[in-house]
Amino acid sequence: MPDTSRAHALELDARDPLAGLRKRFRLPAGVIYLDGNSLGALPDDVPGALDDVVRQQWGVGLIRSWNDADWWNAPTRVGAAIAPVIGAAPDQVVCGDSTSVQLFNTMIAALRMRPGRNVILTDPATFPTDAYLADSVARLCNAEVRRVPAAEAAAVLAADGADIALAAYNHVDYRTGELRDLAGITAAAHAAGALVLWDVCHTAGAVPIDADAHDLDFVVGCSYKYLSGGPGAPAFLYVARRLQQDFDPALTGWHGHAEPFAMESGYRPADGISRGRIGSPPLLNMLALEAALGVFAETDMAAVRAKSLALTDLFIACADELGLEVATPREHALRGSQVAVRHDAAHPIMAALIDRGVIGDVRPPDILRFGFNALYVSYADVVDAAAVLGDIVATGAHLDPKYAVRSTVT
Amino acid sequence: MPDTSRAHALELDARDPLAGLRKRFRLPAGVIYLDGNSLGALPDDVPGALDDVVRQQWGVGLIRSWNDADWWNAPTRVGAAIAPVIGAAPDQVVCGDSTSVQLFNTMIAALRMRPGRNVILTDPATFPTDAYLADSVARLCNAEVRRVPAAEAAAVLAADGADIALAAYNHVDYRTGELRDLAGITAAAHAAGALVLWDVCHTAGAVPIDADAHDLDFVVGCSYKYLSGGPGAPAFLYVARRLQQDFDPALTGWHGHAEPFAMESGYRPADGISRGRIGSPPLLNMLALEAALGVFAETDMAAVRAKSLALTDLFIACADELGLEVATPREHALRGSQVAVRHDAAHPIMAALIDRGVIGDVRPPDILRFGFNALYVSYADVVDAAAVLGDIVATGAHLDPKYAVRSTVT
Incomplete structure (x- = not known):
């Protein structure tokens, strides 16, 4: 007892x-705050950091802060701060946009990396936005969404995985809190020749994800839950280093260009995880998140x-x-x-x-x-x-x- | 002289x-600041407003602020504050995401609204991200990008417009500052049965756009230039009211759902401009922008x-x-x-x-x-x-x- x-x-x-x-x-x-799984509490470091960003970097530095305060590299710098929290070696995580945008962009890239396969496997009880965007991607790419509960995903991948390009699952069921078999589904997907996309919104910062150890392909998560980045804090995207040169996303924004300030007329993706960048990142939110992440270095x-x-x-x-x-x-x-x-x-x-x-x-x-x-x-x-x-x-x-x-x- | x-x-x-x-x-x-066309100066109202958002709404209100501080309606509320600046009657503007994401999403929606046409007309000298995303949309949707300088666009639309679904132009050339013939290209596009998408990043807040008066279809702009919303402030999207019920975007994020908190498994778009919402908006940036917009009510x-x-x-x-x-x-x-x-x-x-x-x-x-x-x-x-x-x-x-x-x- x-x-x-x-x-x-x-x-x-x-x-x-x-x-x-x-x-x-x-x-x-x-207050007893048991909703940090929806919006994390305010880290003590954030207000002061944001004061500096607003009053000094924006107010005084103005446009110069893109260089002088290194705003330009914030998406990869903040991504690098998230990396150890999800068990990723450097240069595999980029921060920006919303979870919805990242899921969409990554599902399209995954389908392009598995030509000849046209199925996205996902849970019928997945978080709504994941379901809606899988359907949207399927419509755009002439693919099919097959809805298989996480508990059965590995078996389906083993028995009938030849058409499956991507298994896209949530690390945790947002209603029941049940943790999915990340390692098992990933291994089954790889054995079937498919890629995996893990939505870790409800686990990043609370549960070890061990992205590298589990050989994950893609991971998308939000940063306003257990990472306590603040309301609407940007999402992050992990692309395993071995896949980055073939990562071919739909959202070819100019920040992901190899030479953005050359202002070329055609898109040439940057090397590495930087090609996951899209447009101008929401810097107030992103730099608040950066301050929030400091606590993870202490544990x-x-x-x-x-x-x-x-x-x-x-x-x-x-x-x-x-x-x-x-x-x-x-x-x-x-x-x-x-x-x-x-x-x-x-x-x-x-x-x-x-x-x-x-x-x-x-x-x-x-x-x-x-x-x-x-x-x-x-x-x-x-x-x-x-x-x-x-x-x-x-x-x-x-x-x-x-x-x-x-x-x-x- | x-x-x-x-x-x-x-x-x-x-x-x-x-x-x-x-x-x-x-x-x-x-400092003499002549780069407000890239990042607007810090409005005096912003630091105090953001202090309240961070320390009070986030720090004390926590998750309750989605209701109590009306975070949920920020994208349409801030959109409504932008509307008069671009000459739009209410309920036609939504705020969120980056310009790149909004352009992409809207170009796909436009192609879907003109079945049987597969050309996106755009300027060879358009801003790079506009060009890259037009190419990406064309690739996804089996469309074609036809590059015609703005000065010739009306003539091309008149002579050879039957295949053109969308004319997507910048209101101003970001290099020379030359203003494009918004009214003329729009009228020519409509005469040819095409839609128009105007990128007003370099004019919103500085040049009247008169979206309603010119019968524009779609307008996308950023808010960190002449609107002075701060680094990485979110973009906005105008969809003319007459088009909203047919607006069928690719990014079907859960915030654009008719009943987001019903957590349905299938996407049903919200009525009106709310279907332009995607995922969780970057609220620190968005509420800083809201404070920045106050000055426009005084002129x-x-x-x-x-x-x-x-x-x-x-x-x-x-x-x-x-x-x-x-x-x-x-x-x-x-x-x-x-x-x-x-x-x-x-x-x-x-x-x-x-x-x-x-x-x-x-x-x-x-x-x-x-x-x-x-x-x-x-x-x-x-x-x-x-x-x-x-x-x-x-x-x-x-x-x-x-x-x-x-x-x-x-």
Whole structure:
């Protein structure tokens, strides 16, 4: 029987090797923040860094900052800072644009790298934008989207993989928090002659991805969740070095040109990961992200993962005690960094939680999501949040009509 | 003989109806900034607005700010603020992504709206990213790019327009500053049954565009030049209301879905301009832009245009006196808001100018560009900048070897 007492949680906090990192984030008073899987908390380094970017680099440096502040290389420089977080050696990650744009661009490039194959394999429960863009790419490229659950993907690749150009999966199910078999699907895809594209939006910064070790081909992720880059922080793209010279994307923007300032009339892609650049990057967002990434140099993903699993173990134990239905797998190997609780009253319960300072979110039809960023969530947060949740469910506080209105986003 | 004296310039400043707007920008001491056509100066409203976005909306509001600070509607709200600047009635402009992404997405949508036609007409001297993306779209959609100079476009459309789906032109030539015949090319395209896409990166905020009055179909522009939205500020897209229900873009990101939070497995585009949304917008950049746009509510584009023409008239007169070759047309109807000076030593001259606090930029092979943002450039700036330019050329100051090294960007 796990110890879910507050005293035990405080003990765990006292010996938590990552506890010192919490002060690197500005957490508002009176809030337990369990929605860092949707928008990470504000890193303490960001406001000052952004002040400098705005007032000095933009305000005083003006156009000169493209050189003097090295704005030009921000997409590859920030990409290089993301690389160790996803287990990538240098020169394989570029930062920019949105996840949607990166997925689209990369799926087209992947189809072009597998001529004679025309199937994109993806999960019927993939994140919506991944599904929409796979369909759009298929329409543009005369390809076909075959929807196979992640659990069956390796078998389908082995049995019927000859037409499959690309297996495009999420590292984690955004609703249940179930972690997919990244290594197994990748190996099966490669055995079938296909490429893989992993969407790691819900794991980058929380779960080791080991892109190089697993021989991944393409990885796309966002940076505003566990990387805490801020609202609308740009996405990133990993292209394995061995594939870069054949990477032939659709979005041939001038920043990806071999000599952008030669202003040539025809496109010649840059060597290496720079050809993943498209147009002018959103520098305020990108440089805020750069500041946010500093904290990752002070820890490693194994430590982050260990604490994340301990936090989610504890929350699952609390939910069990409350008699709630946990939709997230209990096996560590199948768990991301969130816990999903299934409840018919998910929306009003979350509204009541937020009203009491415990912030998570909901996903249709009946999932309460609680995300645990090990860099700033404490064990005490876990038991305190569970206590509030338990009180709401026990007292029926969520039945108050004021919680019946659904918000747009959370 | 125009009066290019400093005394006269000071008189012009004294009676300039826009002079009061200069204080709405933070211009560094010792700098005459004539590169607002590349990166606009820092608006005074931006740092405070961004402080609030970062420290309060992100730091304290956290995920709740998607609702409470109305982040969700930022792309259409900021689009609505841009609309009057380009002469568009509400609900036709959306903000987001880069110019490159918007051009790509819109060219594909345009081809889909003209089935049976497969030609994109564009200028051989178009801005590079426009050319690269037209070629990419043609490759994806089995279309053809026909390169016809803007001056001949109307005639080609009239004589041989049956296969042309889209005429995609820049409102201004980014090198010479020559303004294109937006009304004429648009009318000729429509007469031929084609659509038009105008890239207004180099005119939005400086030259009236009158999108509705000219019956434009699509307009794409960036917001970091004359709109002063900051480094990497997001682009915008205008889709005429009459075309929105048929607008069928390639980038079907989840933010453009009719019910994004229903998380449906198939894409159903939102009604209206919202279907131009793609993924999560870069909110720090976008909300900085929103603050930057406030100044446009205090003037109108006719006044901005009148001053811009007076500034460029004066600079051309100064350049004439210096015996320099002006590449920008003298006719007002053919001039944007920049003056291009042709000189074999363009690079070292610009380096010497910047060293003395006069900031413009260069474009290959031999163009010195000087951009005039009427909101913050004064007539005294014009004659002072010209005096420095004249001194450098007269004394050969630019021949100093330290000016021989070319910078990356400017």
